Amino acid sequence: MAVCALCRRESDLKEDSHIIPKFVYSGIKRNSPFGFLRESSNPDLRIQDGDKQLLLCEECEDRFSVYERHFSMKVFQPYQAGQLMTIEYGPWLNYFITSVNWRNLYLDLCGFVESQGLSVDALSVLIETEELMRNFLLDRRPDLGGLENHIFIFDQVKEASEEFKRAGPHSFFRSSAYGYTFISHTHQGYYVYSNLAGILIFTLLKKSSFDQWIHTRVWLCEGKIETPQTVISPVMGDVIDYFLEHKKRQMSEKQQEKLVKEVKKHPEKLLNSKYFEFCLMDKELK
Numbered sequence: 001m002a003v004c005a006l007c008r009r010e011s012d013l014k015e016d017s018h019i020i021p022k023f024v025y026s027g028i029k030r031n032s033p034f035g036f037l038r039e040s041s042n043p044d045l046r047i048q049d050g051d052k053q054l055l056l057c058e059e060c061e062d063r064f065s066v067y068e069r070h071f072s073m074k075v076f077q078p079y080q081a082g083q084l085m086t087i088e089y090g091p092w093l094n095y096f097i098t099s100v101n102w103r104n105l106y107l108d109l110c111g112f113v114e115s116q117g118l119s120v121d122a123l124s125v126l127i128e129t130e131e132l133m134r135n136f137l138l139d140r141r142p143d144l145g146g147l148e149n150h151i152f153i154f155d156q157v158k159e160a161s162e163e164f165k166r167a168g169p170h171s172f173f174r175s176s177a178y179g180y181t182f183i184s185h186t187h188q189g190y191y192v193y194s195n196l197a198g199i200l201i202f203t204l205l206k207k208s209s210f211d212q213w214i215h216t217r218v219w220l221c222e223g224k225i226e227t228p229q230t231v232i233s234p235v236m237g238d239v240i241d242y243f244l245e246h247k248k249r250q251m252s253e254k255q256q257e258k259l260v261k262e263v264k265k266h267p268e269k270l271l272n273s274k275y276f277e278f279c280l281m282d283k284e285l286k
Contacts, residue, residue, distance in 0.1 A: 004057040005106055006134060011057035018052050019103045020177045023072045024196045025050040027080050028175055031197075031274035034262060038251075050177055055103065063137075067096040079153065079199060080274075087151070087225035094218050095137070097149040101192040101203040102133040104179040108192075112181075122183060125190050129205040143220055147205060150216040152229055154198040160285050164240070167247040170281040174198040174274075176246075184208060184234035191235040200239065208234055 002013050018025075029035050036046045056064070070092040078084040087093070109126050112118045118126075135141045154173045179194030189208030194201050204211070214230040217223075251259070263270050270276050 002054060004060055005055045006060040006063075006137060007057060009057065011059075013054040014056055014058055014061045015054060016052050017055045017061055018050055019055075019107065020050050020100065020179060020194060020196065021068045021072070022050070023068065023076060024177045027076065028177060028197050031080070031175065031278075033270040033273040033275055034266075053107065055106075064099045067092050067099060071096045076196065076199065080197075084153065086227075087153075088223075089218065089225070090222045091220065093151070094144075094149050094220055097151065097201045097203065097218060098133055098144065099137055100194050100196075100201060101149075101179065102130065102137060104194060105130050105133065105181050105192045105203075105205075108181040118183075122190075125206055126181065129190070133203070147203060148207070148213075149218040150202040150204065150213050150231075151218055151225060152200040152202070152216050152231055153225075153227065154200060155227060156281055157285060163244065165282070165285045167244055168279070168282040169243065169285075170278040171275065172243055172247060173200075174278045178242075182235050182238045184238075187234045189234045191233075191238075193235060193239065195239075202235060204235075210234060 002010070004011050004013060016022075025037060028037060037050070038046060074089070075084065075087055075093075105126065109130055112123060112126065129147060132141070132145055132147065136144050154169075157169055160169065173195060174197055176195060177197055179192070182191045182193065183189070184191075187208035187210045188206070189211065190205035192203045192205065202216075210233065212230065212232040215226055216229050216231060218225070250256075
């Protein structure tokens with residue numbers, strides 16, 4: 001028996017509770033030439049699934065699953081198929097974004113408390129917003145107060161700087177899943193965001209005066225998200241920094257040789273994969 005992070009009741013926790021929903025990793029694997037994932041911090045390591053934690057009881061896991069199915073069918077799958085033009089949504093989208101980013105915030109908060117790496121003021125902001133999000137997810141409050149949820153669709157980029165272009169943004173964002181909490185001490189902004197294989201979801205815990213979000217806001221009840229979208233925010237700078245830093249991590253020569261052998265043995269798997277399409281998009285960048 002342990003304590004569920006959401007409802008705070010003692011219960012048997014689910015061993016396969018994903019932080020980023022499982023359907024995201026399944027989509028990445030389908031797009032991969034050889035059907036596996038690689039650990040971002042260690043590209044030599046092949047993995048079959050994303051991060052799972054002993055976090056939720058079965059009841060809370062089921063609560064989240066309802067909204068995950070909505071998002072997968074109405075947003076993720078059409079995006080993967082290249083058929084997502086607009087997002088028409090109901091209350092399920094706001095709930096889904098909150099549920100994913102709450103999980104990341106909760107785990108990051110545990111780490112911040114343990115490491116004592118944040119000031120009391122910064123820690124207070126995170127603790128208060130985590131509690132607010134948790135109560136919203138449990139239907140104990142009807143809204144998110146001053147918090148905002150946003151969604152940004154990583155569409156095909158046409159032009160980019162040399163550094164950005166060389167790093168391969170399409171193959172990275174469309175083939176990765178991660179999330180974490182970011183604090184801009186310079187601009188006093190607090191954010192949690194997740195990349196869902198090219199769909200970026202943000203929860204603005206405390207906006208900076210620098211923030212501008214156009215055609216990205218997810219309202220509480222219903223609405224429509226259309227492109228083009230524009231984001232000017234410290235958190236978007238961090239998204240780019242994270243991307244550039246992780247692209248510096250390369251597979252070892254031994255692993256690269258193994259991969260080349262696999263490609264030579266089954267070239268059709270690479271050529272027919274979505275991942276190869278993303279690589280071609282990167283090559284076409286100007």
